[in-house]
Amino acid sequence: MTVEEATAIQNQLSREIITSDQLGEVKYVAGVDVGFEDNYAISRAAVAVLSFPELQLIEQAIARRPTNFPYIPGFLSFREVPVVMDALSQIKITPDLILCDGQGIAHPRRFGLACHLGLLITVPTIGVAKSRLIGQHEELPPEKGNWQPLRHRGEVIGAVVRSRTGVKPLYVSPGHRISLPTAIDYVLRCTPKYRLPETTRWADKLASNRIG
């Protein structure tokens, strides 16, 4: 697939993204992340399903497959979604909400990783990125819980959220079937102690080949 084709797909599929709350009672929240092996030749995806609001690990899965798309800013989902789908197909519980390691609609064509995954499986998703792809925002107070809208071309595409006092903020944006205010709320409720949500922390550990 070429970047031109991928761009066309993003423009097409972005029209189907829903950014209003269309999620039911959340009993299970999942985190997904991707790591690599053999000098990036193999992609390794991990899924961690936690109970909500207790945030206890309930189920997990890992999948591997050859990496078949390079990392190109704006096209991350074409690299990571396939192997993530493999991992998701292994779990028994269908999560009520999934937190993704990357952007949702805070993307040039409003179709980041969380949107792509959410649309393919029809599950509410939130993009929780550790750094910015696009957009601008005001300064953010250092205390946990503060947030500022992330804007791009006159639109609010997400929020910069302080998940822990005194540390770098998180870039939160709706993926699919959830609104920005609700997304911010869930991210904070999944982040009781550290900078990253418990879901992401578990998926990170599993995807990076070490446990503990």
Next chain:
DNA sequence: GCGACAG
């Protein structure tokens, strides 16, 4: 044309 640029 130049700089930015999720993981």
Next chain:
DNA sequence: ATCTTGTCGC
């Protein structure tokens, strides 16, 4: 993303 131990700071 990944290679990696100790170390600086609240």
